[in-house]
Amino acid sequence: MTAAAHTHLVYASFFLDASSGTRCSFISNSGPRHSVMAASAPSTYTKLPECLMNGGLHTSLTNIVQNGHSSMNDEVQNGHSSLNEVQNGYSSLQNCTKTESSFDEGEAMLKLVLDLVLKTKLVTGMSTSEKVVNFKHPKELKEVLLVGVERSGCSLEEVEEVLQQVVHYSVKTQHPYFYNQLYGGIDEVALAGAWVTEALNTNQYTYEVAPVFILVEDYVISQLTNIFGYSNGDGIFAPGGSMSNMYAMVMARYKKYPDVKRTGVFGLKPLVAFSSDQGHYSVSKSASWLGLGMDNVVSVASDSEGRMKPEALVEAVARARARGCEPFFVNATAGTTVLGAYDPFHQLADVCAQEDLWLNVDVST
Numbered sequence: 001m002t003a004a005a006h007t008h009l010v011y012a013s014f015f016l017d018a019s020s021g022t023r024c025s026f027i028s029n030s031g032p033r034h035s036v037m038a039a040s041a042p043s044t045y046t047k048l049p050e051c052l053m054n055g056g057l058h059t060s061l062t063n064i065v066q067n068g069h070s071s072m073n074d075e076v077q078n079g080h081s082s083l084n085e086v087q088n089g090y091s092s093l094q095n096c097t098k099t100e101s102s103f104d105e106g107e108a109m110l111k112l113v114l115d116l117v118l119k120t121k122l123v124t125g126m127s128t129s130e131k132v133v134n135f136k137h138p139k140e141l142k143e144v145l146l147v148g149v150e151r152s153g154c155s156l157e158e159v160e161e162v163l164q165q166v167v168h169y170s171v172k173t174q175h176p177y178f179y180n181q182l183y184g185g186i187d188e189v190a191l192a193g194a195w196v197t198e199a200l201n202t203n204q205y206t207y208e209v210a211p212v213f214i215l216v217e218d219y220v221i222s223q224l225t226n227i228f229g230y231s232n233g234d235g236i237f238a239p240g241g242s243m244s245n246m247y248a249m250v251m252a253r254y255k256k257y258p259d260v261k262r263t264g265v266f267g268l269k270p271l272v273a274f275s276s277d278q279g280h281y282s283v284s285k286s287a288s289w290l291g292l293g294m295d296n297v298v299s300v301a302s303d304s305e306g307r308m309k310p311e312a313l314v315e316a317v318a319r320a321r322a323r324g325c326e327p328f329f330v331n332a333t334a335g336t337t338v339l340g341a342y343d344p345f346h347q348l349a350d351v352c353a354q355e356d357l358w359l360n361v362d363v364s365t
């Protein structure tokens, strides 16, 4: 079983030990877009389902991204050799920051940031007389915004001016009149955690490099899996809903065909996923990324309130089997993107149990 949840600081996917035999995932996609990835990689590989273990998803994802990145670089570099210079400049900057501060007034700048956040009430207490956004057309904004990379650097006063601009022209998601279903807001505790996380600037590779965060990660995951009633659950932090849904699809595919990690999908019947006509497009994106093909995500009819019709699912599964395909994954949604509909999970779970399908619940608030 898999489950996912979100806090102020992180997106996360949580799942039960795959060996439990349960076939369901629960993917949460709520909260602010700018979540701080306090934990971005699985720390406890040994406890994770085989398909997500080292050499599995994490590695292959990294490879895809890295391969894509390097071939992109090749193309970009052919046309723009100056990229190399930027890269060289960047690495020498990195070397320099390792030994000495690159900005003499660093401490003053940090105080200035804190001051700005408090003074402009970026976390709580923003007045409704402020605008949610001081909107400017991109062309106009480009003209006033102090953005640039220069050799000479800038003074603390100039930094302050830039920071004020950043705040002034940004959307204030904490404003009492800011309404959007995808934001969970910010508070002092979350921001403090984010700042400390950034200042420590570590990662989640191993216990050796992140002893505290690994324990925090373990704790958060176990708390969340417990909420869903699973005492032997495990999880993985994910950078958003699309990635969570893709993790779920990877696990479902692995459950059906454990060899797929080695063999790929060659020689298999086309694997087919199902999502309602209100489901998020990230399910199709996942099918595309996993080499299953977007055409193999079947759109299942929903009722007048946007909930997937279980009988339509049964029919769609039968039709897929009749044309020689292998149904493997059903995506249900708890809070569809447009209507906020909740699919009938119990009925869908019954269909999935009968048809031997993995049920994923994509949660969005």
Ligand SMILES: Cc1ncc(COP(=O)(O)O)c(C=O)c1O
Pocket: 029, 182, 239, 240, 241, 242, 243, 280, 282, 333, 335, 336, 337, 362, 363, 364
């Ligand atoms: C129901 C649902 N699932 C998945 C997603 C994708 O989330 P993300 O943009 O974080 O990848 C969204 C985003 O709006 C959504 O509403």
